[in-house]
Amino acid sequence: MPTILVVEDSATMRQLIGFALKRIPEARMIESTDGVDALKKLSTEKIDIILADINMPVMDGLKLVSLVRGNPVYKNIPVIIITTEGAEEDKKKALAIGANAYLPKPIQTQDLIKLVNSFIS
Numbered sequence: 001m002p003t004i005l006v007v008e009d010s011a012t013m014r015q016l017i018g019f020a021l022k023r024i025p026e027a028r029m030i031e032s033t034d035g036v037d038a039l040k041k042l043s044t045e046k047i048d049i050i051l052a053d054i055n056m057p058v059m060d061g062l063k064l065v066s067l068v069r070g071n072p073v074y075k076n077i078p079v080i081i082i083t084t085e086g087a088e089e090d091k092k093k094a095l096a097i098g099a100n101a102y103l104p105k106p107i108q109t110q111d112l113i114k115l116v117n118s119f120i121s
């Protein structure tokens with residue numbers, strides 16, 4: 001049963017992503033509202049993949065990726081970054097610091113499912 005950590009400050013986006021992830025059989029979604037909250041969840045749950053927004057209060061997605069990659073316990077967890085449409089710099093930065101892939105907003109359900117499946121199956 002894959003556990004997916006969704007890190008996103010917008011409740012609407014979390015809901016939308018959660019709805020899409022229901023198409024992955026047996027997937028369990030854990031929600032976080034920012035990077036610090038995500039680190040807390042990582043310390044208490046076994047996470048198989050992280051889906052993270054970039055722009056968030058408290059700790060943004062890029063900082064989260066660099067901390068995850070710098071931590072020996074978490075460094076191999078796949079990370080998909082959710083980017084704002086056309087934010088080329090953000091995409092490049094995210095991949096450079098160790099994100100595995102990026103998903104542009106507005107999120108297309110099919111793309112999200114395909115990408116997540118490519119890391120968990």
Ligand SMILES: [Mg+2]
Pocket residue numbers: 008009010053054055056
């Ligand atoms: Mg945001």
